[in-house]
Amino acid sequence: MAVTEIPKLTDNIEALVSEINPDKCSGCGVCLPLCSYSAITWIEYKGKKRAHIDPALCTGCGVCVAACPSRAIILEGFTTEEIESQIENLTF
Numbered sequence: 001m002a003v004t005e006i007p008k009l010t011d012n013i014e015a016l017v018s019e020i021n022p023d024k025c026s027g028c029g030v031c032l033p034l035c036s037y038s039a040i041t042w043i044e045y046k047g048k049k050r051a052h053i054d055p056a057l058c059t060g061c062g063v064c065v066a067a068c069p070s071r072a073i074i075l076e077g078f079t080t081e082e083i084e085s086q087i088e089n090l091t092f
């Protein structure tokens with residue numbers, strides 16, 4: 001994706017929050033240390049430990065979305081592939 005398309009994500013960043021589907025979350029814990037805003041915590045769901053995002057703390061940066069091996073996290077309005085592409089572009 002072209003670098004010139006990055007503002008499409010950042011323009012909307014304040015209005016976006018990520019959300020975890022607890023039925024898809026495996027409880028691997030990969031996402032928790034990656035969140036710079038401590039927005040991800042553990043909850044108990046159907047008797048299992050699952051990650052949960054506090055929408056009040058989440059900035060919608062998309063880092064956890066790209067990192068989740070189970071594709072359990074979504075950022076409203078963006079596919080996982082789009083988020084991965086945006087982050088890749090920001091790091092180069």
Ligand code: SF4
Pocket residue numbers: 020024025026027028029030031032050051067068069070071072073
């Ligand atoms: S990285 Fe994905 S599967 Fe692992 S704890 Fe986080 S949401 Fe769950």
Ligand code: SF4
Pocket residue numbers: 017018034035036037038039040053057058059060061062063064065
């Ligand atoms: S999108 Fe960013 S701020 Fe929100 S929970 Fe994921 S890593 Fe944290």
